Amino acid sequence: MTTGTESAHRVRSWSERYGPELQRHVAAMLGSADEARDIVQDLWVTALRARPERVDGANIRAWLYRVATRRALDHLSARRRRSDLLAAHSDELEPGPLPPADAALGRLSEAAAARVREGVAELPRRQRDAVWLRWIEQLDYPTIARRMDVSPEAARANVYHGMKKLRRDLAEVWREEGPI
Amino acid sequence: MTRRCTTCREEDVLAWVLGDPDADAAPELAERMAACPACRERAVEYGLLHLSAESLRDGPAIRWRRFGSPFGAMRIAAGTGGLVALSWQDESDDAFVAGLERRYPSTPVVCDTDRLVAAEEQLTEYFGRRRPRFDLLVDLTELGDFQRAVLDAASGLDFGETVTYTEIARRIGRPKASRAVGNALGRNPIPIIVPCHRVVRADRTLGGYTGGLRYKRTLLDIEGRTDLLRPPAIR
Numbered sequence: 001m002t003t004g005t006e007s008a009h010r011v012r013s014w015s016e017r018y019g020p021e022l023q024r025h026v027a028a029m030l031g032s033a034d035e036a037r038d039i040v041q042d043l044w045v046t047a048l049r050a051r052p053e054r055v056d057g058a059n060i061r062a063w064l065y066r067v068a069t070r071r072a073l074d075h076l077s078a079r080r081r082r083s084d085l086l087a088a089h090s091d092e093l094e095p096g097p098l099p100p101a102d103a104a105l106g107r108l109s110e111a112a113a114a115r116v117r118e119g120v121a122e123l124p125r126r127q128r129d130a131v132w133l134r135w136i137e138q139l140d141y142p143t144i145a146r147r148m149d150v151s152p153e154a155a156r157a158n159v160y161h162g163m164k165k166l167r168r169d170l171a172e173v174w175r176e177e178g179p180i
Numbered sequence: 181m182t183r184r185c186t187t188c189r190e191e192d193v194l195a196w197v198l199g200d201p202d203a204d205a206a207p208e209l210a211e212r213m214a215a216c217p218a219c220r221e222r223a224v225e226y227g228l229l230h231l232s233a234e235s236l237r238d239g240p241a242i243r244w245r246r247f248g249s250p251f252g253a254m255r256i257a258a259g260t261g262g263l264v265a266l267s268w269q270d271e272s273d274d275a276f277v278a279g280l281e282r283r284y285p286s287t288p289v290v291c292d293t294d295r296l297v298a299a300e301e302q303l304t305e306y307f308g309r310r311r312p313r314f315d316l317l318v319d320l321t322e323l324g325d326f327q328r329a330v331l332d333a334a335s336g337l338d339f340g341e342t343v344t345y346t347e348i349a350r351r352i353g354r355p356k357a358s359r360a361v362g363n364a365l366g367r368n369p370i371p372i373i374v375p376c377h378r379v380v381r382a383d384r385t386l387g388g389y390t391g392g393l394r395y396k397r398t399l400l401d402i403e404g405r406t407d408l409l410r411p412p413a414i415r
Contacts, residue, residue, distance in 0.1 A: 021199075025197070025223075025227075028193060028219070028220065028223035029220060029223045029224050029227050030220070031216075031217070031220045061199060062233065062234070065197075065199075065230060066230065066231055066233075066234065069227040069228075069230050069231055070231065072224075072227060073224070073227060073228070073231075076224065110235065112228075112232065113232040113235035113236060113239065114239075114286075116229060116232040116235075116236060117232075117235075117236055117239060117240075117286065117287070117288060118286045120236065120288045121281070121284075121285070121286055121287055121288045121289070125274065125277055125289075128288060128289070128290060129290050129291045132241070132288060132290040133290070133291070133293070134198055135197075135198060135233060136233055136236050136237050137237070137293060138199070139293070147291055147292075147293065148291060156200075159198065160191060160194055163194055163197070163198070163226075163229075164190060164194070166229065167222065167225050167226060167229060170225070170228070170229065171221075171225045174225075174228070
């Protein structure tokens with residue numbers, strides 16, 4: 001049983017630790033620092049109310065990122081719906097359809113995730129290993145380097161090349177096929 | 181047409197998504213990106229990717245591991261249902277992984293962290309004659325019914341026990357199919373652990389083994405079956 005004070009304390013420590021980077025992450029998606037601040041503030045309220053077993057543990061950063069990302073995407077959709085203003089700027093963000101997500105869990109639908117999994121499967125071997133160990137398993141670069149028998153720099157380069165390729169390939173699929 | 185941005189770098193966005201140590205290297209990036217629709221689009225795409233991370237972690241993947249054995253490099257692979265491949269014959273990592281990619285085209289095949297350590301330890305014990313029996317899950321579900329029946333029957337053989345191809349054919353209810361049994365054993369994806377080497381010919385010669393009879397000989401020697409006839413010399 002967690003008391004209110006304990007959760008408040010915990011959430012405050014998260015906000016100190018992860019707040020700045022989350023805010024930049026959301027701001028980068030929205031192109032607005034003010035809107036990002038609102039979303040991240042709201043995120044702490046959500047974290048306070050969330051059941052502890054859902055947000056506890058080592059993966060708190062991933063959880064916060066998922067919820068923040070989901071909120072930012074919802075915000076973008078809403079913005080598009082009332083976007084006479086945006087439509088005037090032809091080089092603004094394309095109003096492409098977004099894959100559906102389970103808002104509560106902050107994750108993509110199974111079909112959309114399966115597409116991402118296929119994309120990972122198709123990466124060159126070294127990139128796939130590096131992307132998986134860093135992005136999915138969240139190991140640090142020295143550990144990944146040992147697993148892959150390469151230098152940490154090479155491990156990181158493989159992660160970055162792989163992630164970029166994955167983004168390019170999937171962006172194309174999302175543009176062509178829309179929501180899955 | 182791809183729009184290019186000259187002020188911000190995709191690497192900076194990625195560093196955030198990945199939580200890299202230098203993720204704070206470009207604190208003013210958000211402000212720069214506010215003026216750059218192309219970079220924001222990238223950030224959104226990475227955001228979408230990021231939402232799939234947990235599903236990927238929970239979903240199917242094939243892990244593989246290489247380790248040294250008294251007989252050279254050994255490679256093993258497992259999915260969520262158990263072991264799916266073992267190779268102890270001359271082969272590169274690339275060739276082994278390529279074989280797995282062909283078998284599982286839409287599943288990521290990735291290097292192991294530590295899930296396959298138990299399999300490695302048990303194999304090492306087996307080679308040292310300290311383990312007569314493997315306590316490992318194997319996943320044969322992708323194989324055809326006939327081959328699976330053959331391999332299941334072979335899995336029932338104990339350390340040092342041998343039976344004939346005909347006996348396996350009889351046990352699976354296909355008494356005339358001993359040649360097909362030989363073929364099915366020859367395509368065993370998980371040798372040693374599924375002990376196809378314990379199936380020999382009625383005349384006490386070894387029969388066949390994928391990669392060469394010296395492998396079969398080695399395993400039967402480990403199991404103390406030096407009574408079986410040596411394979412004929414290669415002319």
